[in-house]
Amino acid sequence: MDRILKRLYEIAMFLLLLGNIYDVSAQNTVAVKMQPDTAKVFALEDLQLLVFRYHPVIKQAALLSETARANVLQSLGYFDPELKSGFGRKLFGDTEYYNKWSNELKIPLWLAGADLKVGYDRNVGTYVNPESRTNGQGLSAVGLSIPLGQGLIIDARRNTLRQSRIMVQYAEAEQLKQINSVWYDIVKDYWNWYYAYKQFELVNEGVLLAQRRFEALSRQTIIGDKPAIDSVEAYITVQERIIQKEKTAIELQNARLVLSNHLWNEVGNPLELPADALPELVRQTFSKPNKFLLDTLLGQASDQHPELVKLRTKGAQLAIERSYRQEMMKPKLNVTGNLISSRTDFGSSIPANYDFNWSNYKFGVELAFPLFLRSERGKLREVKIKQQELNYDLQQFGREIKNNITASYNDLSAYSAQLNVQIKSIENQQLLVNGENQKFSLGESTLFLINSRESKLIDMKIKQESMIAGYQKTLAELYYKAGTRQFARQN
Structure with a gap:
C-alpha cells in the first residue's frame, strides 16, 4: 500500500x-x-x-x-594675372599740382619665375617730378621682371x-x-x-x-x-x-x-x-x-x-622643399626691363623715336645677399634631417x-x-x-x-x-x- x-x-x-x-x-x-x-x-x-x-x-x-x-586651386592663384590701377590729382588755387594715373597688368610666368608686365602711366601737372612726368597722352610700357639669382629655378609660388x-x-x-x-x-x-x-x-x-x-x-x-x-x-x-x-x-x-x-x-x-x-x-x-x-x-x-x-x-614633398631651400641660398639678383612708348593704340602714327624700340626703355637691377646665410642653412639642414627620418x-x-x-x-x-x-x-x-x-x-x-x-x-x-x-x-x-x-x- x-x-x-x-x-x-x-x-x-x-x-x-x-x-x-x-x-x-x-x-x-x-x-x-x-x-x-x-x-x-x-x-x-x-x-x-x-x-x-x-x-x-x-x-x-x-x-x-x-x-x-x-588647395591646388588656391596655389594656382599665385599665377593669376593681376590688374592694378591708381589715380591721384591735386588742384589748388587754380593750379593743377599733379594728375597721376598709373595702370599695370602683371602676368606671372612659370618659366624662370618671371613676370610679364604691361603698363600705362599718365603723370602731368605743374609740380610732378620731371623723371616721372609724361606728355598729355601718357606712356605705355611692356617688359619683364626676371630673377636671375634666387628664384630662377624654383620660387615660393612654384614650390x-x-x-x-x-x-x-x-x-x-x-x-x-x-x-x-x-x-x-x-x-x-x-x-x-x-x-x-x-x-x-x-x-x-x-x-x-x-x-x-x-x-x-x-x-x-x-x-x-x-x-x-x-x-x-x-x-x-x-x-x-x-x-x-x-x-x-x-x-x-x-x-x-x-x-x-x-x-x-x-x-x-x-x-x-x-x-x-x-x-x-x-x-x-x-x-x-x-x-x-x-x-x-x-x-x-x-x-x-x-x-x-x-x-x-x-x-x-621634402625633395621639392629641399630644392627650394637650396635655391634660397643663392643671392637675389632681380632684373627688370621695359620698352616704353607714347603710343596709346595700334592705329595711331607717332615718330619712330617715341615708339617701341631698343632706344626707349626702363631698366633696373636689384642685388641682395645675406653674408652668413645662417637662416637658409638651418632650414636646409632641417629638411635633410626630415628626409633621413x-x-x-x-x-x-x-x-x-x-x-x-x-x-x-x-x-x-x-x-x-x-x-x-x-x-x-x-x-x-x-x-x-x-x-x-x-x-x-x-x-x-x-x-x-x-x-x-x-x-x-x-x-x-x-x-x-x-x-x-x-x-x-x-x-x-x-x-x-x-x-x-x-x-x-x-x-
Missing part, C-alpha cells in the same frame, strides 16, 4: 512539473516557427552595396581628395604649387586608408552578427532537443517505464538551455544593433537590420589559402599600401607591413586547418550522441550521459561557428594589412 501511495505521489508531482515545462515549451515553439517564414538572407555583398553608397564616413573620406584639389599637387596623392592615400579601415570594422561586425545568430540557432536547437526528450520521458514515466527522477533531470536540462538561449538572444540583439550602425539610406537616414534577417550561408570546406595570394598581397602592399604611399609622397620610417613600416601580412596569412592557414579538424570532430561526436541514444532506448545508458554528449556536441558546433567567423575576419584582416580591402565577391 505504501509503495502504491509513493508511486501516486511521484506521478502527481511529475504532472505538476510537466504542466510548467509545457507552458515554456509552447512559447518557445511559437517563436521558433515564426522565424523561417519571414527570414531573409542579408549577405555581405548586400552590406557592401549599402555601405559604399550611403555610409557617411565613406562620403566624408571622399572629401579629403576634394580638399587637396581645392607651393608643386607641393599642393603632391598632396593630392597624399590625400587619396589617406582616403583609401580610411575607407579600408571603415570596411574592415564593418566586416568584423558582420561576422560577429553571423556568429551571434548561429550561436542562438544552435542553442535554440538544443532547447528543442531537450524538450522532445522531456516529453518522451514524460510519457514513459506516466506508464511506469521510467522513474520520475529522469524526468526531473530532463526538466533541469531544459531550464539550463532556456537560460542559455535567453543569454544568446540578448547577444544576437546587440550584435544586430552594432551592425545597424553601418546601415544608411540614400537620404542619410539610419536603417535598422530587420529582426528576421539571416546571415549568408558559408561553405563547410576550408582549404589552405593559396601561397599565390600571399605573394600577390605582398607585392601589392610594397607598391600601393596607403601608409607607404603617404610616406613616399611626403618624401617627394622619412627613410627610416619607410624601412620600418615596410618591414612591419610585410610581417603583418605574413602573420595574418599564417593565422588564416591555422584557421583552415583547425576548421577541417573541427568538422571531423563534430561528425564523430554526432556518432557518439546517436549511439548513446540507442543505448538509452535499450536501457544500457543514462540520461546524464546523453545530456553530456549532446551538450558537448552543441558546444563543438558553436565553436565551429566561432572559428568560421574568426576565419572570415582574419581573411578581411589579411587584405586590410595589405592596404586594400576584401570585396564580398572574394569570399
Whole structure:
C-alpha cells in the first residue's frame, strides 16, 4: 500500500512539473516557427552595396581628395594675372599740382619665375617730378621682371604649387586608408552578427532537443517505464538551455544593433537590420589559402599600401622643399626691363623715336645677399634631417607591413586547418550522441550521459561557428594589412 501511495505521489508531482515545462515549451515553439517564414538572407555583398553608397564616413573620406584639389586651386592663384590701377590729382588755387594715373597688368610666368608686365602711366601737372612726368597722352610700357639669382629655378609660388599637387596623392592615400579601415570594422561586425545568430540557432536547437526528450520521458514515466527522477533531470536540462538561449538572444540583439550602425539610406537616414534577417550561408570546406595570394598581397602592399604611399609622397614633398631651400641660398639678383612708348593704340602714327624700340626703355637691377646665410642653412639642414627620418620610417613600416601580412596569412592557414579538424570532430561526436541514444532506448545508458554528449556536441558546433567567423575576419584582416580591402565577391 505504501509503495502504491509513493508511486501516486511521484506521478502527481511529475504532472505538476510537466504542466510548467509545457507552458515554456509552447512559447518557445511559437517563436521558433515564426522565424523561417519571414527570414531573409542579408549577405555581405548586400552590406557592401549599402555601405559604399550611403555610409557617411565613406562620403566624408571622399572629401579629403576634394580638399587637396581645392588647395591646388588656391596655389594656382599665385599665377593669376593681376590688374592694378591708381589715380591721384591735386588742384589748388587754380593750379593743377599733379594728375597721376598709373595702370599695370602683371602676368606671372612659370618659366624662370618671371613676370610679364604691361603698363600705362599718365603723370602731368605743374609740380610732378620731371623723371616721372609724361606728355598729355601718357606712356605705355611692356617688359619683364626676371630673377636671375634666387628664384630662377624654383620660387615660393612654384614650390607651393608643386607641393599642393603632391598632396593630392597624399590625400587619396589617406582616403583609401580610411575607407579600408571603415570596411574592415564593418566586416568584423558582420561576422560577429553571423556568429551571434548561429550561436542562438544552435542553442535554440538544443532547447528543442531537450524538450522532445522531456516529453518522451514524460510519457514513459506516466506508464511506469521510467522513474520520475529522469524526468526531473530532463526538466533541469531544459531550464539550463532556456537560460542559455535567453543569454544568446540578448547577444544576437546587440550584435544586430552594432551592425545597424553601418546601415544608411540614400537620404542619410539610419536603417535598422530587420529582426528576421539571416546571415549568408558559408561553405563547410576550408582549404589552405593559396601561397599565390600571399605573394600577390605582398607585392601589392610594397607598391600601393596607403601608409607607404603617404610616406613616399611626403618624401617627394621634402625633395621639392629641399630644392627650394637650396635655391634660397643663392643671392637675389632681380632684373627688370621695359620698352616704353607714347603710343596709346595700334592705329595711331607717332615718330619712330617715341615708339617701341631698343632706344626707349626702363631698366633696373636689384642685388641682395645675406653674408652668413645662417637662416637658409638651418632650414636646409632641417629638411635633410626630415628626409633621413622619412627613410627610416619607410624601412620600418615596410618591414612591419610585410610581417603583418605574413602573420595574418599564417593565422588564416591555422584557421583552415583547425576548421577541417573541427568538422571531423563534430561528425564523430554526432556518432557518439546517436549511439548513446540507442543505448538509452535499450536501457544500457543514462540520461546524464546523453545530456553530456549532446551538450558537448552543441558546444563543438558553436565553436565551429566561432572559428568560421574568426576565419572570415582574419581573411578581411589579411587584405586590410595589405592596404586594400576584401570585396564580398572574394569570399
